[in-house]
Amino acid sequence: MMKNIFLACFGILFTFLVNGQQLNFTNFSVSEGLAQSQVYSMLETDGGELIIATQGGGVSVFDGKNFTTISKNNGLLSNNVNILYPYRDSILIGTDKGLSVYFNKQIIRSLPLVAQVSSIHKKGTAYLIGTTNGVFLLKEGKTYQQKNVQLYHKKVTGFFSDSLNQYWVTTTEGVYNLSNPFKRITTTQGLPTNVIACVTESDDYIYLGTEGHGVVTLNKGLQVIADKSFNRKLSVSSLLIDSQNKIWVGTQNQGVFRINKKQIDHYTLNEGLPSNYVKSFHEDHWGNIWIGSFGGGLSRFTETQFVHFDNYSGLSSDYILHLVAIKENKVWASTGTGGISLIGPNRIHNLTKDDQGRTLNRIPVFDIDKNENAWVFEEEKGLAYISFYNGRFGFQRINTDYKLSKINDVKIYNNDIYVATQDKGILKAKLSGSKRSLRFERIELLFDNTGQNILLLQFDPQGNLWFVDERKGLAKLSRNELLYIDNTIDLDIRSITFNKTTPVLGTSNGLYTIEGTHLLKWKNNQRLSSENIYQVAVDKDLNLWVGSEQGLDKISTFFGAPNFQHYGPREGFQGLETTRNAVDVDPNGNLWFGTVKGIEKYAKKSYVRKKIAPLLSVQDIRIGYVPIEQTEYFYFVKDGLQETDSLILPFDKKPIEIELKALDLSTAQGANFTHFLEGYDEMWAPITKRNTILFNNLPPGDYILRYKTGNSQAWTPVRSIRLIITPPFYSAWWFVLLVVLGIIGFIYLIFRIALERLRKNNAALKEKLEMERNLVELEQKALRLQMNPHFVFNVLQSIQEQIIKDDKNKARLVIAKFAKLMRSILENSREKYISIEEELNTVEHYMKLEQLIKSLDFTYDIEVDDELDVNEEIIPPLLIQPFIENAIIHGFKHIKRAPHIAIKVMLETDNNILITIDDNGCGRQKSQSTKSQVDHLHKSLALQVTQERLSILDQSKNDKPLFAIIDKEENGEAMGTRIELRIGI
Structure with a gap:
């Protein structure tokens, strides 16, 4: 009886695996244009731009693509900025030398103070200004220091109000009532510490971020609620309650904690944060969470339907050679450094040595039998059998009657194993009895009718075997009939899948389908992100997934009018470049993709973010290449270009150019634009990335320009501008009528003269x-x-x-x-x-x-x-x-x-x-x-x-x-x- 040898399994437990979170951190720092790497505060403008406060670099303005800087050179009081706060239709910038007011991309005024501004809070029509020297009041454009002797010389870190609508001030020395200096909350009243670094509040609770004692929760009656506190020995530096009522906790050295009722998620450098010291949070219009760090710059956190597994997650290597998904919590994968990994429900287990303790070579292909065990081909060694039971691997090399040192593919079907070799064609053996040896035989029908080098194997839903013969191309083996497909000899076929019964081929030259024995190239290949295809798969909804070096393309209604959805790093597909034929669909409908940077799981039933379109505005209108504000037609502009609803221009003012701006902080790919000129165009213009609408020779008339923008998720409602081109006087109806009557009269006169002359000539000639x-x-x-x-x-x-x-x-x-x-x-x-x-x-x-x-x-x-x-x-x-x-x-x-x-x-x-x-x-x-x-x-x-x-x-x-x-x-x-x-x- 065969002796099984079990090997130790090493795995790492990750919280995001336990909770099944889909993470996507996109980081920005000085190299991307950020003014400085210490981000203390963030705020979003009505137009969607992200204003970023830095220590030493001033303020950065981010529009989703580019950063611009506002500094002392632009009128800012100081480049050390601590806090940002909305102020009427502008923004208050709190610095270490006072306040500056930012409006329309410029500093419009400044209010110097004798202390550093650390926090701001609105109180009625006035604003509370927290500083390192107590509280000041900003009212009607002037500042006054709040009279409270308990707050003098204390650093104010925040404000909140209680159930009696009384305002309280958090400081590094406790919590004080703003109006009554003798009312306060300190360790005497139950706080674990007097050092309060930050505060935020909801309708029912107040959350205090402390130094060394985590988050303390108070109700509106100012009583400590122990079971809602986050009592860990954490130095909290920032807090946020997002739109889903999740609490984000930023710490000084342990990254970010996200609290959702009893579920706590923890994100650190290992999960993609640029730094474990988090100074600020902001949730933008699109639901992204922006994380400002101390020294690491800025990070955008987006929940996606993708789960990323890589070396940090526990895989032995990021480069994935092959994978097979048995079920949602059991996936086998081989990597570029050798050996094989098993992704389990809680752990990733790696097998890197054989039963003799020798390091395993690369395993380019393998398949899984009905008992969920792997039959693998190890380079230069041949076939082996790998089992996994009770957290331990079993490994056994297979003796065969053929020397199998060159194998291109392995497939198991109906308890039979099929091997595509480089020098012996296709071999078949029965999986039964001993795991020590297999007796292979050649398929008789293929023996004299195929070449020796078989590159790829795939079974269709009917059980027919499709394979790629290097010498003869693609073939189909159905019972006792062998059918070759025309014109496939020189086709580099890398992956095969089936849409119901129709084969779909992924090649280095795009997608192909098969009809009978005829090869058909798909007519929409040019719409793919790349025609250099490595993977194809069909999910349970009959969507086709195509993997290339440019990421993923999801194609619905493949055989009709197809819809395309692209996934790259900005959409959560962090691996980007896929690997050859490393793709599978598990029984629950989740898709698994092998890439050069790890494994991506597309979770069918998981968090789906809101579909929000970009924010659309009119950036500029140019008349004859001159900005409209420099022309006599500027009076048509109402409260900013984006509110302009009509333009009346003479016929000779051309070209007319309208520049649109679509701001989307979720992606840097740029928005899509389209427009339709009612009264001139017959249909909407083709979708383009170009954000300008140009009319070179628009004839006089009354038009309505309709335009919109969109991203991969949604489109904005249609906006419009009425455009009236007045005609010249010589095209007015009365002038045209007069000219026409004159011409008719002249022609009639000439005609009468000519007719009379012709009549006389005809009479004489007659x-x-x-x-x-x-x-x-x-x-x-x-x-x-x-x-x-x-x-x-x-x-x-x-x-x-x-x-x-x-x-x-x-x-x-x-x-x-x-x-x-x-x-x-x-x-x-x-x-x-x-x-x-x-x-x-x-x-x-x-x-x-x-x-x-x-x-x-x-x-x-x-x-x-x-x-x-x-x-x-x-x-x-x-x-x-x-x-x-x-x-x-x-x-x-x-x-x-x-x-x-x-x-x-x-x-x-x-x-x-x-x-x-x-x-x-x-x-x-x-x-x-x-x-x-x-x-x-x-x-x-x-x-x-x-x-x-x-x-x-x-x-x-x-x-x-x-x-x-x-x-x-x-x-x-x-x-x-x-x-x-x-x-x-």
């Missing part, structure tokens, strides 16, 4: 075009009529000859042919253009009629190009007939060969038709042998008419002649005439 059109039509009609009488005369002469010869049949035939020809001529003569078919029909009627009346046996043929549309009206009427007539009458005389006429109509170009009339007559030279022939050729009316018609109708740009007569010859002998006519289309 008349000219009408005349030209009539002239062309008359010319064409005249031309057509010039050729018709000649032809008609010849036909009638032929009919007459037939009648004389008594050839009635031929005469009837001639008359019929002539009638058809005349009808065709008369119909065509009305048209400007006729079709090729109509023109050729007319020509054919004419040639047949000539054959009858001339008794001339000639032949003819007509050819038309197939590419031409014979029905398209494109040629003038009676264009060809005159040339046919000329060939018959003159060309066929004196020839022995059979007369023939060839007519061709061809498409010469895309824009031109060529008509040729080719005869085999005697030619022009032979016909000129008689004078009548010469006269006819040179003065033929038909030819002249044809040429004129072609010239008038021509619209083409053809370089070839429109009309040509070509004499044909063969061996010097005339062979006829060729006529060419070109018509543009």
